[in-house]
Amino acid sequence: MRYKITRLCKKHVSYGNPMTNKTFAASSLAAQAMGWIDPVTKAVVPPIHMASTYQRDEDNGYSSGRIYARSDNPTFDQAEATLAALEGGAKALVFSSGMSAATACFLALAPGDHVVAPKVMYWSLRNWLAGFAQHWGLLVDFVDADRTDAIAAAVKPGSTKLVWIETPANPTWCVTDIAAAADIAHRAGALLGVDSTVGTPVLTRPIELGADIVMHSATKYLNGHSDIIAGALVGAHDDEHWQKLRTIRAQIGTILGQTEAWLLLRGMRTLFPRVAWACRSAQTLAERLSSHPMVAEVLYPGLPSFAGHAAAKKQMTGGFGGMLSVRVKGGERAAIASAARVELWKRATSLGGVESLIEHRASVEGPGTPCPPDLLRLSVGVEETSDLFDDLDQALRRGHNA
Structure with missing residues (x-):
């Protein structure tokens, strides 16, 4: 698989990139983290932007496109763009942990909405779904997600808003057919979210198989050095639902620290x-x-x-x-x-x-x-x-x- 390196960052960020008209293997894209070069210093490694706030223009606007670091930070741009490209998604968001990334997907739903989740999955998220999520008003059914017939039997057309799978699933490594699960979810009017922490974009690209959202506990393989806590979401589409996830991150404050974002990008280069x-x-x-x-x-x-x-x-x-x-x-x-x-x-x-x-x-x-x-x-x-x-x-x- 080969990719065209493009400027997937926000329009107000202008990183030098002499390779935009060529295609490269995904491993090359990751190794050079999109090939971006700092426009001021020409450094091949990006700086860490520690600022918590940004100056307004004289006309009271924000021509930089940035207002406050709880919404975003320039240090996120390259990590998010690299991950979105590796997953074949439209956009990516980094979070303060895998749990904060995953729970944002459920908090974007409304009380009374129905979700389907695996019996075998990341244990902390399973506990959250069995406790807080149901107390908050979500209706949750846990199924043997390695059996697509069990997923199909659990979905409720019109009521099910999210089918969540993890593949391979921790810790028995059972495998869910992503394409089949996507078909079941979409026919029921639901989104498909995939925890692909273990699969990584090196081995599995859920969006190509029909997934709407891909989640990573970026603490794990994406970082790869056991020195940060981080999470990430990649969206197949930059749509209204994706903007809701972005708003949840900013309003709840589950933003990744600047240093952690830099370390995450460093880790992805050797993924x-x-x-x-x-x-x-x-x-x-x-x-x-x-x-x-x-x-x-x-x-x-x-x-x-x-x-x-x-x-x-x-x-x-x-x-x-x-x-x-x-x-x-x-x-x-x-x-x-x-x-x-x-x-x-x-x-x-x-x-x-x-x-x-x-x-x-x-x-x-x-x-x-x-x-x-x-x-x-x-x-x-x-x-x-x-x-x-x-x-x-x-x-x-x-x-x-x-």
Whole structure:
């Protein structure tokens, strides 16, 4: 896939760009962050604009197009334009967290509106939908979203306003057919929102498959260095609904900090090589762990035996992601004991960073979790694959005997 580099920033920002009439691979676009050059200094890395407010003109207008930093900041422009281009969307918005980005999509609805969401999904958002969203007045049905017939049975034409899916879905990595879900949502008069945090625009482009909104917990793969909290939305259309999301961000104040926006852009410049490495390593680990004597099951979309493999193969290109989970023989006790014995892997929440992380998810999510108690979630970083496997091997064997 190749893209024409264009000025997707706001019209009042004029970044130098000698490449607007050429097309480049998406990986090249990301590496140069749209190829923008600072017009004043000719720097290839953008400055951080720390200003919280902007001067009015003598006629009391704002010819700069900016009023106050809670609405926007010049540091956002390049990150948002780069992400919109990578996803093939019309516009992008960065938020203070993945949660603030995701909840904005639901806050844009009205009390009484009906939404459909997955049973297996980002746990914090699931809790928010089951608690605050329903208390506020949304009607929420949770379904097995890897079954499109379950989505179709749950939608209510005229009442359903948003179908929300996550694919691959954390932490069992079940896969939803995005194109089929989009067709179901649109026939019911609803929008389709896709949490593509794990898919990333390197592997999956939901807008091309019919999605209206793509959400990223940008803390994860987009940033890739575990040093910021951020979220992002990409819209297929710059329409009335998109402007409502922009207004919600400004009015609630879930704006991303200037330094965090700069770090997010820095991270996106290495997105393609990081994700490619993680995919190769995760595939190798999944295949090797499938025959490990202490592993009952490996959950990874790249395995032909995985239930969602066919759907993943249809809509993911270049790999199946850097996330996998293993179900440990010996149950919860053996799983926790194994995680306690890793040396290279880090026991920590989160995913998508350059360092590999391991976590016993059921104990994190608590009561009501659909996560099996014997499951360990693995976020594969960029270390040597053989080192990662050897460390898991010794930890699983020692944990089983603990």
